[in-house]
Amino acid sequence: xxxxxxxxxxxLPSVLIAFAITASFIAIVQxxxxxxxxxxxxxxxxxxxxxTTLWKMVYGQAFLNTVLLCFWTAIFTLLIGxxxxxxxxxxxxxxxxxxxxxxxxxxxxxxxxxRTYSWIIVLGNRGFVNxxxxxxxxxxxxxxxxxxxxxxxxxxxxxxxxxxxxxxxxALSHIDLNLERAATSLGAGxxxxxxxxxxxxxxxxxxxATSTAFAWTFSAFATPQMIGGxxxxxxxxLVYQVGFASFNFPLAASLSLVGLLFTIAVLAIFNTGIRRxxxxxxxx
Amino acid sequence: xxxxxxxxxxxxxxxxxxTMILGFVxxxxxxxxxxxxxxxxxxxxxxxxxxxxxxxxxxxxxxxGKGLVNSLKIAAIGAxxxxxxxxxxxxxxxxxxxxxxxxxxxxxxSPLIIPNFTIGLGLLILSTAASLPRTIWLVIGVHVIIVxxxxxxxxxxxxxxxxxxxxxxxxxxxxxxxxxxxxxxxxLLVPGLISGALFAAIxxxxxxxxxxxxxxxxxxxxxxxxxxxxxEYADPTLAAVSVIYVIAVAALLLVVHKFFRLEKVLNVE
Numbered sequence: 001x002x003x004x005x006x007x008x009x010x011x012l013p014s015v016l017i018a019f020a021i022t023a024s025f026i027a028i029v030q031x032x033x034x035x036x037x038x039x040x041x042x043x044x045x046x047x048x049x050x051x052t053t054l055w056k057m058v059y060g061q062a063f064l065n066t067v068l069l070c071f072w073t074a075i076f077t078l079l080i081g082x083x084x085x086x087x088x089x090x091x092x093x094x095x096x097x098x099x100x101x102x103x104x105x106x107x108x109x110x111x112x113x114x115r116t117y118s119w120i121i122v123l124g125n126r127g128f129v130n131x132x133x134x135x136x137x138x139x140x141x142x143x144x145x146x147x148x149x150x151x152x153x154x155x156x157x158x159x160x161x162x163x164x165x166x167x168x169x170x171a172l173s174h175i176d177l178n179l180e181r182a183a184t185s186l187g188a189g190x191x192x193x194x195x196x197x198x199x200x201x202x203x204x205x206x207x208x209a210t211s212t213a214f215a216w217t218f219s220a221f222a223t224p225q226m227i228g229g230x231x232x233x234x235x236x237x238l239v240y241q242v243g244f245a246s247f248n249f250p251l252a253a254s255l256s257l258v259g260l261l262f263t264i265a266v267l268a269i270f271n272t273g274i275r276r277x278x279x280x281x282x283x284x
Numbered sequence: 285x286x287x288x289x290x291x292x293x294x295x296x297x298x299x300x301x302x303t304m305i306l307g308f309v310x311x312x313x314x315x316x317x318x319x320x321x322x323x324x325x326x327x328x329x330x331x332x333x334x335x336x337x338x339x340x341x342x343x344x345x346x347x348x349g350k351g352l353v354n355s356l357k358i359a360a361i362g363a364x365x366x367x368x369x370x371x372x373x374x375x376x377x378x379x380x381x382x383x384x385x386x387x388x389x390x391x392x393x394s395p396l397i398i399p400n401f402t403i404g405l406g407l408l409i410l411s412t413a414a415s416l417p418r419t420i421w422l423v424i425g426v427h428v429i430i431v432x433x434x435x436x437x438x439x440x441x442x443x444x445x446x447x448x449x450x451x452x453x454x455x456x457x458x459x460x461x462x463x464x465x466x467x468x469x470x471x472l473l474v475p476g477l478i479s480g481a482l483f484a485a486i487x488x489x490x491x492x493x494x495x496x497x498x499x500x501x502x503x504x505x506x507x508x509x510x511x512x513x514x515x516e517y518a519d520p521t522l523a524a525v526s527v528i529y530v531i532a533v534a535a536l537l538l539v540v541h542k543f544f545r546l547e548k549v550l551n552v553e
Contacts, residue, residue: 005461010372024406111490118312131329219399221493
């Protein structure tokens with residue numbers, strides 16, 4: 001009898017899928033070094049042109065926009081998500097906890113289109129916010145949210161919030177309550193207990209949530225595309241535009257490749273930073 | 285212990301903050317709900333006349349019907365394939381050491397980091413280079429790649445909490461490996477398999493970005509059909525679709541919450 005029954009049969013489908021993933025990655029790398037032949041889907045010969053093209057302003061701006069969107073979205077999502085996760089885990093009444101859980105998690109299962117479309121109705125020039133403010137006489141002309149960074153960030157925060165709340169709630173729920181009780185019994189006030197016990201112990205959760213928020217925002221496409229409307233270009237909207245407006249697959253491939261290397265670099269730097277921070281916390 | 289004025293202030297500011305945040309989460313859905321009953325084709329608040337015409341329009345629009353059928357088909361087949369491949373891999377990952385194990389694991393988990401637009405573009409280029417037709421199977425393949433990491437994780441966690449003694453008892457009584465697998469391991473894993481497959485199906489049903497790269501007119505998914513509608517028409521039909529979507533998802537979650545308790549499924553208790 002073999003010691004590892006089923007090894008071959010059980011891993012066969014996933015090996016095939018791994019081959020498909022690897023092949024599509026190789027396709028991207030290969031195309032990014034090939035010349036673009038206008039009017040043809042087949043690429044030309046070997047070239048570095050795609051990468052030199054990326055130095056142009058449009059692409060630099062898209063990279064900058066993407067970074068700014070990721071940064072602001074992560075900050076605001078954490079600021080809003082932390083109190084929400086805290087209330088979800090710590091609220092006294094079971095009913096309130098369930099209500100918070102359902103309200104904050106339903107959007108996770110709604111997809112990007114429904115949520116982005118809803119924000120267009122809220123933020124548009126004739127949308128809910130502008131209509132309400134104008135009727136209250138607070139503003140004379142509508143505020144422009146559509147096609148601006150602000151509008152895209154608002155919708156992206158809403159898009160990223162559920163997953164961040166799940167991760168923060170998981171971290172908060174695993175903190176030993178006895179530590180907080182001990183601090184309270186020694187005379188620490190609620191603010192001090194939170195600042196010196198709860199918050200530091202949830203740092204690993206905050207770190208995991210931040211890197212997930214980054215990855216989600218980076219790969220978001222429908223939100224910058226529909227709310228940014230071509231005025232707020234990101235890497236994702238440019239890849240789509242380059243790929244489908246002119247069918248320039250080589251350029252789209254090189255843009256994706258640089259974007260992917262950028263994500264990996266950011267996540268790696270971030271993880272190293274967090275490990276340092278945790279070490280520092282352990283020694284202090 | 286009597287609460288001080290400061291404690292009361294803290295309590296109340298907490299409540300106000302929580303209400304504001306929940307308001308932010310709910311706002312777009314409330315607004316879309318109101319907008320969906322507005323008789324006018326142009327957005328306006330508050331609506332002057334009410335009607336259900338956008339709901340009729342949503343139901344009668346052919347691309348939504350076709351997209352819904354495609355998406356359900358893709359989610360069902362994709363989740364099943366991902367469950368078969370994912371549970372098999374989670375099993376060998378949990379039980380065996382073999383060469384290239386960590387390489388295989390990294391490749392299969394990489395879609396968690398690789399943006400969906402890159403996955404979509406990669407498979408589009410690959411299928412173009414290989415002159416494969418852009419059928420529904422291409423879309424299903426993309427979805428399997430995207431949801432597989434979630435299935436592997438879900439089944440792997442169930443396997444880690446698995447009580448091996450039942451299997452050992454069956455083995456020592458002379459059951460063949462196949463019989464142990466079919467009569468002990470598989471039945472005990474059913475809850476993990478079901479929740480993994482369900483999650484995969486929901487993810488697949490909602491997936492938009494990667495699908496946009498690989499679909500064509502006849503294979504377009506429901507989210508892609510919705511996106512194309514917004515690009516072509518400005519009327520609130522999509523608001524009606526969104527309301528139906530939100531109610532369906534919320535109802536589904538309520539049922540899941542009743543039977544499984546979401547806190548447990550999401551590991552937040």
